[in-house]
Amino acid sequence: MRPDALIPDDLSPDGLWSIGELAERAGATVKTVRFYSDRGLLPEAARSAGGHRRYGPEALDRLRTIRALRTLDLPVPDVGRVLDAEGALEDVVADRLRDIGSHLTALRWREAALRLLQDCTPGERAERLRLIGAVTVPPSTEALARFWRRWLPPRLPARVRSVVVEQAVPQLPDDPAPHQVLAFARLHAFVSGPCPGDAHRDDCQPAVHRTGDGGRPAVLYTGLSEAFALAAPAQRAGSAPHAGDALDCFVGAYAAAYGVRDNPDFRAGLHRVLAADPRIDHYWQLVGELSGGAEPNPGTAHDWLHAALAAETAVR
Incomplete structure (x- = not known):
């Protein structure tokens, strides 16, 4: 075979195309070819x-x-990465899929928010619009995390604090229903307002959170996490609050945190302290609405265990 037989018939004698010829062969415009050439892609x-x-x-x-x-819809710089680096296509596609996923989530939240406004009464619309307007799209849980970092004891080790915040901050749905958008907007407003209870921070914290009480918050919160996990099966089953391993672990966490023995007098005193402590039940109610209420959360677990303690101390 002659060497020149490998050269397409429509090439010039030097084996090259003009910009117009290349554009015609590709079904593109000269402007398009020049654009990619000027940016080093061609x-x-x-x-x-x-x-x-x-x-x-x-x-x-x-x-x-x-x-x-x-x-x-890959940006020109990403196209350059794919052309210049072997294996870059997989990374670029993964990045693009994440971007699209985030964009789709934002669109779904906007759609649900619009339906929330469409399906309410005129009297509800102004409040809902105000609540929704304070939330970014797609929404962020950072305000919730900040709330818990303020609410938790200042002496709590960073490792334990991180675990508690992770358990307390709910996962947001990618495709929310209108009522979930409203629940999150109300949750965001709740955590962005003043500390629940009194205007002074120390007065609106549970007794165990306050400085100077001699407790060990790391021991308490580690024990509470275990107690909540033990109580979860009974909550899922719809069982009434009752004595058992979960309650013993719950009371034991408080006893260990303060270095005292778990006995009937301690349990009665603990019940009185917990009953008088500031509550953030509204937070957990909204978390339940946001998550669909299918799974127990630390708030519902605490309430279940406190109710079990109240029932036990009432019998004695």
Whole structure:
């Protein structure tokens, strides 16, 4: 076979295409070819004597690849990454899928918010609009995390604090119903307001959170997490609050935190202290509405265990 037989018939004697010829072969415009050339995505093979761009046959495949990537809405810099680095396509696609997922989530939250406004009475609309307007789209749980970092004892070790915050801050649905949008908006308003209870921070904290009481908050919260896990099966089963391992672990966490023995007098005193402590039941109620109420949360577990303690101490 003659060497020149490998050269397509429509190439010029030097084996190259003009920019117009390349554009025609690719079904693109000259402006498109020039755009990608100017950004370094489509290198020219040479210049004619008159300074015009010339391209080899490999430019046609490269241009087709560029246009295919652009139809997927990949930004020009990402197209360059794919063309220049082997294996970059997988990373670029993964990044793009994350971006699209975030965008779709934002659209679903906006749609649910609009339906929430559409389906309410005129008297409810102003309040709902105010609540929704204070929330970013897609929504962020950072305000909830900040609330818990303020609410928890200041002496709590960072490791324990992180675990508690992770348990207390709910996961947001990607495709919310209108009532879930309203629950989150109310939750956001709740945590963004003043500390529940009194205006002074120390007065609106549970007794165990306050400084100077000699307790060990890390021991308490580690024990409470275990007690909540033990109580979860009974809550899922719809069992009434009752004595058992979960309650013993719950009371034992408080006893260990203060270095005292668990006995009937301690349990009676603990019940009185917990009954008088500031509550954030509204937080947990809204978390339940947001999550669908299918799973116990630390708030419902605490209430269940406190009710079990109250029932036990009432019998004695």
